[in-house]
Amino acid sequence: KNEVEQSPQxxxxxxxxxxxxxxxxxxxxxxxxxxxxHPGGGIVSLFMLSSGKKKHGRLIATINxxxxxxxxxxTASHPRDSAVYxxxxxxxxxxxxxxxxxxxxxx
Amino acid sequence: xxxxxxxxxxxxxxxxTPVTLRCHQTExxxxxxxxxxxxxxxxxxIHYSYGVKDTDKGEVSDxxxxxxxxxxxxxxxxxxxxxxxxxxxFCATQQGYYGYTFGSGxxxxxx
Numbered sequence: 001k002n003e004v005e006q007s008p009q010x011x012x013x014x015x016x017x018x019x020x021x022x023x024x025x026x027x028x029x030x031x032x033x034x035x036x037x038h039p040g041g042g043i044v045s046l047f048m049l050s051s052g053k054k055k056h057g058r059l060i061a062t063i064n065x066x067x068x069x070x071x072x073x074x075t076a077s078h079p080r081d082s083a084v085y086x087x088x089x090x091x092x093x094x095x096x097x098x099x100x101x102x103x104x105x106x107x
Numbered sequence: 108x109x110x111x112x113x114x115x116x117x118x119x120x121x122x123x124t125p126v127t128l129r130c131h132q133t134e135x136x137x138x139x140x141x142x143x144x145x146x147x148x149x150x151x152x153i154h155y156s157y158g159v160k161d162t163d164k165g166e167v168s169d170x171x172x173x174x175x176x177x178x179x180x181x182x183x184x185x186x187x188x189x190x191x192x193x194x195x196x197f198c199a200t201q202q203g204y205y206g207y208t209f210g211s212g213x214x215x216x217x218x
Contacts, residue, residue: 033207043150043197043209086149088207093138093157094165095207097150 003027006087006098014106019074021101023087026068031090034061034072037100038083046072048090079105110134113198113210120217126185128213130198132178136208138201139181141165141173143194144212150197156181188217 004025013019023032034046047054047061049070054061058077063070074081082105087098112131120126130139140155142165152165154173162173170192172184185192198210 035207035209042211043199045206045208048206088150093163094140094152094155095201097142099147099149 003091003096004087004089004098006085006101008101009099010102010104012104012106013077015078017077017105019077019081019103019105021072021085021087021103023070023072023098024068025070025087025089027089027091027096029089029091032063032070033088033090033095034070035086035088036083037086041083043086046085074103077105079107081105110208111198111200111210113196113213115213116211117214118216120188120215122189122217123187126188126215128183128196128198128215130181130183130210132181132200132208134200134202134208135178136200136202137178139175140199140201141171141181141183142197142199143167143192144197145194153183153196185215188215190217193217 007022031048031050033048036044049063058075060073084100084102086100089096110133114129141153142150144150151167153171156162156175174182193216196213199207201207
């Protein structure tokens, strides 16, 4: 069984659209991370959340601890946002990664 | 990220040979991790370290060993490389609640 599930697995949208990526989990966590990986590229940490909501530029991340659910939103999406977005759970000293959501923004 | 350097960036090696990958950090972070990334599996933890000479196994540790003799260096060794160890390897560090920083990755091909 998977402790962290992301949806959708793949998402294609037009430039300018509002994007939502979801992450559901089943274990107790100390924090939840959203990461970004461009094709052939490294991994960048976008957010670390333990409660509430965080915003950075056009990116917004929310978490509901009671429902064990987090969302990553991208406003006014742009082709440069095309990447794999990974939800990861902080559990004790380790993190458990989701399999990622592949986002493709069309110009 | 400038705080973590992985070397080499690419390596092709033959089955049965030993291989060592290096992760070097300049942030003085206590925790360091080695992950492998494979299609369909996402990132999986191989080994991690919570201090000098303090290491522990992750979920896919078979065939791998690690060493951390200095805070800044975390080495991953494949004692006898196999084709199943062809992967992209990422090092990461973590300090308190400042989140994780990842290296640029090492692409290893075992032929």
